[in-house]
Amino acid sequence: MNEVLAIDVENAVKFFGGNSRWWGGANASRLNGGSSAPAGAKVAVDHVSLQVRRGEIFGVLGPNGSGKSTLIRLIATLLIPDGGRVTVFGHDVTAEPRKVQSLINRVSVEASFFKKLSPMENLQYGARLYGVSAGETTARVLEILARLGLDEKSIYRPMEEMSRGMQQKVAIARALLSKPSLLLLDEPTTGLDPRSKRDVQKFVRELRDAQGTTILLTTHDMIEAEALCDRIAIIDGGKIVALNTPGKLKSLIRHNGHAPTLEDVFLELTGKQLAAEDEMPGALAI
Amino acid sequence: MTTMAQEFKASYAFIERNFNIVKRYWAWELVWLVYTVANSLAVSYIGLGFEKLGGGGLDGKYFVLYLAVGTIVWRYLSVIFYWVTDLVGLERWEGTIEYTLMAPITRFTHMAGQTAFAVVYSLIHTAVVLAATMAFFNITLAKANLWGFLLLLIAGSLSFIGISIVGAVLPLLFPERGSQMTHLIIAMLLLVSGVYYPVEVLPQWLQVFSWLSPATYVIDGARAALLDGAPTPSLWGYVWPLLIMGAIAIPAGLRIFHWAEAYAKRTGKLHRNG
Numbered sequence: 001m002n003e004v005l006a007i008d009v010e011n012a013v014k015f016f017g018g019n020s021r022w023w024g025g026a027n028a029s030r031l032n033g034g035s036s037a038p039a040g041a042k043v044a045v046d047h048v049s050l051q052v053r054r055g056e057i058f059g060v061l062g063p064n065g066s067g068k069s070t071l072i073r074l075i076a077t078l079l080i081p082d083g084g085r086v087t088v089f090g091h092d093v094t095a096e097p098r099k100v101q102s103l104i105n106r107v108s109v110e111a112s113f114f115k116k117l118s119p120m121e122n123l124q125y126g127a128r129l130y131g132v133s134a135g136e137t138t139a140r141v142l143e144i145l146a147r148l149g150l151d152e153k154s155i156y157r158p159m160e161e162m163s164r165g166m167q168q169k170v171a172i173a174r175a176l177l178s179k180p181s182l183l184l185l186d187e188p189t190t191g192l193d194p195r196s197k198r199d200v201q202k203f204v205r206e207l208r209d210a211q212g213t214t215i216l217l218t219t220h221d222m223i224e225a226e227a228l229c230d231r232i233a234i235i236d237g238g239k240i241v242a243l244n245t246p247g248k249l250k251s252l253i254r255h256n257g258h259a260p261t262l263e264d265v266f267l268e269l270t271g272k273q274l275a276a277e278d279e280m281p282g283a284l285a286i
Numbered sequence: 287m288t289t290m291a292q293e294f295k296a297s298y299a300f301i302e303r304n305f306n307i308v309k310r311y312w313a314w315e316l317v318w319l320v321y322t323v324a325n326s327l328a329v330s331y332i333g334l335g336f337e338k339l340g341g342g343g344l345d346g347k348y349f350v351l352y353l354a355v356g357t358i359v360w361r362y363l364s365v366i367f368y369w370v371t372d373l374v375g376l377e378r379w380e381g382t383i384e385y386t387l388m389a390p391i392t393r394f395t396h397m398a399g400q401t402a403f404a405v406v407y408s409l410i411h412t413a414v415v416l417a418a419t420m421a422f423f424n425i426t427l428a429k430a431n432l433w434g435f436l437l438l439l440i441a442g443s444l445s446f447i448g449i450s451i452v453g454a455v456l457p458l459l460f461p462e463r464g465s466q467m468t469h470l471i472i473a474m475l476l477l478v479s480g481v482y483y484p485v486e487v488l489p490q491w492l493q494v495f496s497w498l499s500p501a502t503y504v505i506d507g508a509r510a511a512l513l514d515g516a517p518t519p520s521l522w523g524y525v526w527p528l529l530i531m532g533a534i535a536i537p538a539g540l541r542i543f544h545w546a547e548a549y550a551k552r553t554g555k556l557h558r559n560g
Binding site: 016070073076077078079080082098099101102104105106108110112113114115116117121124125126128129130131133158174 | 291292295296298299302303306307310311380381382384385386387388389390391392548551552553554556557
């Protein structure tokens with residue numbers, strides 16, 4: 001069967017720093033040839049390969065600086081790979097970025113908005129960039145934000161007056177307005193209170209079930225990953241160290257008197273603690 | 287929906303967004319407008335100052351008009367410059383740059399919306415400064431060729447938009463200080479374009495750069511239209527260099543921006559907020 005994959009990452013490489021050249025692709029061709037990054041470079045994504053099927057909720061787990069966000073940015077056309085190939089529904093992110101962009105949207109850990117503008121003004125702006133009319137946006141904003149538990153009055157007040165959790169819900173609404181076939185969720189629930197977290201998780205599940213949206217989710221929350229994801233990749237040092245369903249990942253390690261959790265699997269495979277980025281001041285998310 | 291309609295709608299997104307930002311920052315806008323008017327008046331008063339210092343042997347009124355035209359045109363062009371270069375700087379400040387550059391629109395559409403807003407905003411500012419100048423110095427524009435003046439402003443906008451797009455590359459490449467670096471471009475143009483003095487007073491080697499600056503043609507043409515009432519056909523000598531510069535500067539600016547965007551995506555410079 002020749003099914004078009006939602007995401008096909010083939011031997012992707014991304015590094016930062018080193019003796020990269022200004023405009024040329026000299027480094028990229030070198031890496032395509034199989035050699036390593038230039039001296040002094042920090043390799044963020046190191047020959048990663050993975051495939052995500054349509055309609056799947058795929059999780060990426062990893063400690064700070066493991067390359068999760070870089071991988072998402074490569075898929076989102078915000079970074080150009082230094083090696084390998086990334087396609088979204090068959091379109092190459094480097095060769096056909098606009099085709100990819102029209103199929104995707106993204107929610108990142110920072111809910112980035114024009115802070116003086118209201119959620120409605122921010123969302124109108126975001127939606128227009130994807131060709132959604134003002135009338136359609138207004139109706140959908142009210143519907144999405146109500147489902148996410150956001151009160152209607154706050155939709156017309158400046159974003160800067162909202163809590164981080166509320167801003168994150170608006171960020172989710174922004175991503176959904178364009179009806180993406182692929183939704184990239186980069187730690188969407190970090191910093192949210194338990195209730196907001198549950199609202200978002202419920203919504204993610206509904207989105208996949210009702211609209212068949214493919215979702216790539218990075219998270220530090222093992223329970224969230226287990227509850228939402230069909231398959232999970234554990235990434236460490238830019239490399240995938242395990243990839244399977246949550247159940248099969250748990251079967252990879254031995255029982256120590258209790259049923260292993262995803263966190264046990266993670267610790268065993270990476271030797272590292274998971275910590276939310278906002279718990280580590282000064283940590284650089286790459 | 288056709289691609290053209292979608293691009294137009296996307297372009298309008300930038301106009302509407304900027305209008306909303308101006309509306310929300312209305313107090314700042316008021317301060318900025320008062321500052322601009324006061325600054326322009328202060329420059330124009332230098333003309334009357336010359337008359338007094340020269341012991342009455344100089345025509346102060348002419349100097350006032352000379353400086354007023356320079357400062358009004360310069361305000362117009364520099365406001366366009368700052369709005370267009372701010373298309374990256376503003377979004378870096380707000381942290382929204384990745385979302386905008388991830389949208390499925392051409393960079394031309396992006397720039398078109400931003401520059402359309404910049405031109406309208408700048409025209410409104412210019413009209414207020416012009417009205418204040420006329421009121422303070424009791425100037426009448428009965429003899430002036432206002433349509434010719436407007437034509438020069440529009441023609442001058444094109445090349446300034448191109449230069450500004452190149453300026454917008456700086457905040458893209460230098461996240462921390464790129465926005466401040468754009469001041470260098472505007473300062474160099476101010477130096478060589480004869481805004482407050484005839485370019486002939488500059489050293490010969492600097493005068494070469496004045497020929498390359500679109501502001502020189504806009505300001506000289508504006509003085510001819512407003513001070514001498516030169517008819518529109520006679521302004522063609524100022525307009526055609528501006529059109530040629532615009533025809534070169536805009537595509538060149540877009541191409542340079544495209545390279546800079548690719549470089550930023552290759553090196554991961556989009557993510558860092560300055």
